[in-house]
Amino acid sequence: MFEIYQLPPVPEGDTIYRAAAAMHRALAGRVVTRFESVYPAVTRIAEDRPVVGRTIESVSARGKHLLITFSGGLVLRTHLRMNGSWHLYKTGVRWQRPARDMRVLVAADGVEAVGFNVPVAELLTARDLARHAQLSALGPDLLDPAFDPAEATRRMRASQRAAIGEALLNQRVLAGIGNVFKSEILFLAGLDPFTPVAALSDSDIERLVGIAREQLAANVMTRSQTLSSAIGRTTTRSLDPNKRLWVYGRGGKPCYRCGDPIEARKTGLDARLTYWCPRCQGGSAR
């Protein structure tokens, strides 16, 4: 067993989902033999409610949050943001990252899950979890089998003035889309990323949400057995490794559909790049 979940610069829901699934396979049902964290708030709670000795019940993803649930109603929530990663090792195998980058560690029956540079970690009781502000604010999770399309449309409609590209990234509207899928989904839907939500019809929004779910689900399925990274992600279904994405990262290059150059523009406070084909995605109102 040797799996690494180093995230691309802007993590996508499918990556977190796969990391959670691999950790679940490796850890669920095992009893924790060692628990460490460099975060005082985490260790303080672990002193009152020891993690060692509890059984790991599940590892799951909620949006971009990764939750490890222990018996007795204790949950470790982590958020990987830009630089965090979870690695799985057999006990005794040399880590691929320096020990000083370890932020949290859960060891159980010969397996070590090590969170490197994980910037957000907290231990929660089931009660804390139920009223957790960030988690309860999350929009419907695109990878959740119980996904509610009507709720997704309602939340989309609540951000009428936002550009559709921004609304797709807002985890309070829909949980799971990062920067790569944002550009790809809008290309597949033929929508200009800068169109205000107000200018879209309900059927545009429903179609967009449908494409988003399909793309995330397809990428979880096809890569569930592989090491995670942005490299394997594909939205084109092309077998050519150079043609995995329609527009993301292809600024100035010819569109695979129409041949016009792909545009790229920095948007938002963190100047993330949006990629789109003005010809294929010019059909909607600006």
Ligand SMILES: [Zn+2]
């Ligand atoms: Zn085009």
